[in-house]
Amino acid sequence: xxGFRRLYNLTIPYSPVxxxxxxxxxxxxxxxxxxxxxxxxxxxxxSQDYQTAKLFMxxxxxxxxxxxxxxxxxxxxxxxxxxxxxxGYNHPDFVYALNSNDxxxxxxxxxxxNLPDKNLPTLVRETLMPIAPKSTDEVFLTCxxxxxxxxxxxxLALTHFKKNNPNAVDPEIISFDKAFHGRLFGTLTTxxxxxxxxxxxxxxxxxxxxxxxxxxxxxxxxxxxxxxxxECLEQLEEMLKTKNVAATIIEPILSExxxxxxxxxxxxxxxxxxKKYGALFxxxxxxxxxxxxxxxxxxxxxxxxxxPDIVTFxxxxxxxxxxxxxxxxxxDSEDFYSKYNADHIRxxxxxxxxxxxxxxxxxxxxxxxxxxxxxxxxDISKKYCISNIRGLGTFLAYDLxxxxxxxxxxxxxxxxxxxxxxxxxxxxxxxxxxVFKQKHAEVYLxxxxxxxxxxx
Amino acid sequence: xxGFRRLYNLTIPYSPVxxxxxxxxxxxxxxxxxxxxxxxxxxxxxSQDYQTAKLFMxxxxxxxxxxxxxxxxxxxxxxxxxxxxxxGYNHPDFVYALNSNDxxxxxxxxxxxNLPDKNLPTLVRETLMPIAPKSTDEVFLTCxxxxxxxxxxxxLALTHFKKNNPNAVDPEIISFDKAFHGRLFGTLTTxxxxxxxxxxxxxxxxxxxxxxxxxxxxxxxxxxxxxxxxECLEQLEEMLKTKNVAATIIEPILSExxxxxxxxxxxxxxxxxxKKYGALFxxxxxxxxxxxxxxxxxxxxxxxxxxPDIVTFxxxxxxxxxxxxxxxxxxDSEDFYSKYNADHIRxxxxxxxxxxxxxxxxxxxxxxxxxxxxxxxxDISKKYCISNIRGLGTFLAYDLxxxxxxxxxxxxxxxxxxxxxxxxxxxxxxxxxxVFKQKHAEVYLxxxxxxxxxxx
Numbered sequence: 001x002x003g004f005r006r007l008y009n010l011t012i013p014y015s016p017v018x019x020x021x022x023x024x025x026x027x028x029x030x031x032x033x034x035x036x037x038x039x040x041x042x043x044x045x046x047s048q049d050y051q052t053a054k055l056f057m058x059x060x061x062x063x064x065x066x067x068x069x070x071x072x073x074x075x076x077x078x079x080x081x082x083x084x085x086x087x088g089y090n091h092p093d094f095v096y097a098l099n100s101n102d103x104x105x106x107x108x109x110x111x112x113x114n115l116p117d118k119n120l121p122t123l124v125r126e127t128l129m130p131i132a133p134k135s136t137d138e139v140f141l142t143c144x145x146x147x148x149x150x151x152x153x154x155x156l157a158l159t160h161f162k163k164n165n166p167n168a169v170d171p172e173i174i175s176f177d178k179a180f181h182g183r184l185f186g187t188l189t190t191x192x193x194x195x196x197x198x199x200x201x202x203x204x205x206x207x208x209x210x211x212x213x214x215x216x217x218x219x220x221x222x223x224x225x226x227x228x229x230x231e232c233l234e235q236l237e238e239m240l241k242t243k244n245v246a247a248t249i250i251e252p253i254l255s256e257x258x259x260x261x262x263x264x265x266x267x268x269x270x271x272x273x274x275k276k277y278g279a280l281f282x283x284x285x286x287x288x289x290x291x292x293x294x295x296x297x298x299x300x301x302x303x304x305x306x307x308p309d310i311v312t313f314x315x316x317x318x319x320x321x322x323x324x325x326x327x328x329x330x331x332d333s334e335d336f337y338s339k340y341n342a343d344h345i346r347x348x349x350x351x352x353x354x355x356x357x358x359x360x361x362x363x364x365x366x367x368x369x370x371x372x373x374x375x376x377x378x379d380i381s382k383k384y385c386i387s388n389i390r391g392l393g394t395f396l397a398y399d400l401x402x403x404x405x406x407x408x409x410x411x412x413x414x415x416x417x418x419x420x421x422x423x424x425x426x427x428x429x430x431x432x433x434x435v436f437k438q439k440h441a442e443v444y445l446x447x448x449x450x451x452x453x454x455x456x
Numbered sequence: 457x458x459g460f461r462r463l464y465n466l467t468i469p470y471s472p473v474x475x476x477x478x479x480x481x482x483x484x485x486x487x488x489x490x491x492x493x494x495x496x497x498x499x500x501x502x503s504q505d506y507q508t509a510k511l512f513m514x515x516x517x518x519x520x521x522x523x524x525x526x527x528x529x530x531x532x533x534x535x536x537x538x539x540x541x542x543x544g545y546n547h548p549d550f551v552y553a554l555n556s557n558d559x560x561x562x563x564x565x566x567x568x569x570n571l572p573d574k575n576l577p578t579l580v581r582e583t584l585m586p587i588a589p590k591s592t593d594e595v596f597l598t599c600x601x602x603x604x605x606x607x608x609x610x611x612l613a614l615t616h617f618k619k620n621n622p623n624a625v626d627p628e629i630i631s632f633d634k635a636f637h638g639r640l641f642g643t644l645t646t647x648x649x650x651x652x653x654x655x656x657x658x659x660x661x662x663x664x665x666x667x668x669x670x671x672x673x674x675x676x677x678x679x680x681x682x683x684x685x686x687e688c689l690e691q692l693e694e695m696l697k698t699k700n701v702a703a704t705i706i707e708p709i710l711s712e713x714x715x716x717x718x719x720x721x722x723x724x725x726x727x728x729x730x731k732k733y734g735a736l737f738x739x740x741x742x743x744x745x746x747x748x749x750x751x752x753x754x755x756x757x758x759x760x761x762x763x764p765d766i767v768t769f770x771x772x773x774x775x776x777x778x779x780x781x782x783x784x785x786x787x788d789s790e791d792f793y794s795k796y797n798a799d800h801i802r803x804x805x806x807x808x809x810x811x812x813x814x815x816x817x818x819x820x821x822x823x824x825x826x827x828x829x830x831x832x833x834x835d836i837s838k839k840y841c842i843s844n845i846r847g848l849g850t851f852l853a854y855d856l857x858x859x860x861x862x863x864x865x866x867x868x869x870x871x872x873x874x875x876x877x878x879x880x881x882x883x884x885x886x887x888x889x890x891v892f893k894q895k896h897a898e899v900y901l902x903x904x905x906x907x908x909x910x911x912x
Binding site: 042048053059067103105106107109115118144147151161341345347 | 483491492498499501502503504505506507508509510511512513514515518523525527537538541547550551554559561562563564565566567568569571572573575576578580581585593595596598599600601603604606607610611615617618619626635639640641642645655656657658660663732753763769774786794796797799801802805815879880
């Protein structure tokens with residue numbers, strides 16, 4: 001452990017993080033290589049559960065922004081398990097903290113809601129409450145994925161609504177076109193990103209509202225953009241007038257649906273209308289939360305008037321759940337009871353991760369790297385067929401002319417040692433970890449230009 | 457680590473397990489004690505998420521069958537996080553294995569479905585496939601709780617049904633009265649154990665079938681019992697004739713609903729009717745699986761004709777998911793995609809647990825201890841007001857005259873240092889871990905008699 005910074009010794013200002021990373025991708029085989037192909041063949045013997053697997057990792061060897069695959073290729077990871085990796089792979093300070101922490105007891109047993117460990121209340125309070133969105137004052141933990149966070153938030157909103165409107169018929173949760181909130185029955189009803197998710201799964205009759213189709217850069221198209229935002233808000237108001245809406249839910253950037261984003265005014269408009277008609281305003285920060293946009297919560301970009309009633313989280317947070325205003329009460333928690341109300345291991349992990357994020361100013365880094373990336377992507381868009389560069393911090397996306405071109409670009413990037421992700425119909429989204437720095441952005445941009453050149 | 461048996465050295469036949477347990481409960485304060493009360497007060501500051509908490513544990517000091525609470529009381533645990541603790545607390549062999557294993561990389565990062573670790577396929581195959589129910593040949597992993605296992609099983613069944621019946625209207629999943637399959641939207645529709653779970657949460661219009669009201673002992677009331685079983689099967693057949701049933705789901709012992717059980721003939725009847733009308737037969741083994749009934753899967757008690765299409769699991773398995781027949785196919789896994797298709801840590805843990813279960817013959821132990829318990833409970837029922845002793849292995853329950861009496865008994869047992877659990881209207885259920893031996897049963901029975909005496 002020699003050479004590792006002590007996490008709790010703030011007198012050491014700089015972390016020797018990422019010195020073990022290569023300077024650029026190292027490719028030893030084509031991707032997927034022979035070992036990965038053998039693994040894909042193996043899984044087919046006993047499961048259909050690996051159809052979305054793209055690669056197999058060597059988790060032990062992966063380091064920083066570089067994912068190492070089963071064949072020993074070092075791949076620059078700009079997708080990071082769909083935005084789930086906060087501080088890269090095997091961050092040395094994290095390894096150090098794990099070795100000196102009391103994770104063991106939590107790795108061995110998994111306590112349930114009815115028998116929490118005595119350290120859990122303090123751990124939750126000290127780890128989660130300092131990052132609670134400022135409009136909220138309580139927290140509720142769920143089983144480990146974003147879907148469970150949103151489903152339980154819906155149950156809370158529906159219960160709260162029933163209490164205030166005992167005679168309302170068929171209360172609903174309104175979501176937006178191209179939203180993604182999960183794949184179980186309640187959340188799937190509100191997910192509107194891809195038709196195929198819903199082919200055989202029954203859904204409730206909850207309505208979807210339109211999300212404005214913004215043109216980027218926003219400012220250059222301001223008149224048009226404000227007009228479509230206004231139209232969408234008017235449509236939403238008509239929907240809310242039915243008075244049976246328990247909640248509206250929105251992502252600050254509609255990620256799976258193609259990184260759709262609007263102005264703070266639009267989001268604040270949704271908030272205002274929700275409150276006016278007695279619907280709770282839920283902000284789904286499962287993908288946007290924990291720093292990648294340059295603020296801890298993406299909805300902080302809406303300014304001081306941002307006032308969500310419930311904010312859901314998962315992914316980079318390691319644990320899942322939601323923050324909420326304390327006046328939204330659970331009278332009989334039997335109805336809410338979530339079998340595993342905290343994954344103690346991952347809560348301890350997040351405690352360390354948050355410490356590293358603060359010491360290394362990783363949210364500021366996301367903001368800085370993001371500005372650099374956005375500027376350079378804009379330059380590239382003048383030479384090659386990418387457009388609509390949008391987003392906040394490193395949480396960025398751009399469009400290709402069509403779906404086929406976007407698919408080809410992702411493949412080309414992988415062959416150059418870069419893991420990238422698609423979203424929407426024809427967009428590439430960037431979801432690097434928070435330790436993605438300018439030097440990594442430079443490698444990315446270099447490979448991107450190379451890939452676009454090959455494809456043009 | 458000296459003195460611990462090496463798990464992989466089979467030449468050492470006996471494990472020095474449980475020698476660190478006390479001989480009986482040790483009470484230092486009343487329960488909850490002052491430290492627990494302070495913790496309850498603390499949680500109220502920032503969360504309503506602890507309403508079902510009964511105690512706070514000292515997870516580090518808990519050992520074997522003895523849960524140690526925040527105040528240092530040693531409590532004999534016969535409820536075990538609602539049947540979730542397979543080999544007791546801090547089993548020495550488990551601690552040893554953890555220390556010598558490569559858990560670290562999995563504790564640090566949590567890989568998602570689209571980027572599994574290269575060791576995952578082998579780990580899944582070698583750990584889970586040997587225990588697959590014999591009618592199944594594939595496995596699908598979900599996010600960590602029984603609810604996710606059942607919800608994804610429903611999605612699979614509905615997709616399969618849609619493929620074979622493209623024009624069927626509103627396909628449904630039929631469950632049984634008093635069933636419990638989870639608390640999210642799809643599973644809540646099929647959960648019929650308590651009305652309060654559904655007060656404000658919308659549900660699909662799926663029907664519930666009757667479960668026979670058996671009188672115990674079964675054999676002494678055989679004519680009556682067979683009659684009610686037959687009536688229930690006839691009613692189920694009428695329901696299945698609508699031809700829009702994608703699946704039936706049943707627990708081998710309806711646990712939350714009051715440990716309701718019927719004869720193997722009844723369950724085989726449900727299976728036969730389901731197959732006759734083209735519905736998949738799902739067995740929910742979330743609570744009954746992994747040995748407590750005296751067989752690895754409780755449905756093995758139905759004999760060689762047992763042939764479920766899908767078997768769901770969680771709790772003692774550490775990971776959640778389902779086994780299924782391979783002809784039930786997932787054509788587009790985007791629709792099924794489960795963000796975290798395996799909790800690598802818990803899969804490694806289950807590998808060790810299963811090894812310990814085999815070496816120490818813990819399933820045989822459950823069978824032996826269960827027989828002893830059942831006989832002695834029957835003796836006690838002649839002296840005190842407990843009745844309807846039922847169940848398999850140590851997965852046992854008995855009734856009190858009414859709900860109030862059952863609630864009082866649980867409290868009285870806790871004051872005597874025994875953690876017990878309620879189910880249904882007026883039943884006490886036993887859910888000890890698999891290391892619950894005759895000597896622990898004797899302590900339990902002694903305290904139970906004492907509590908019943910005080911209450912009579």
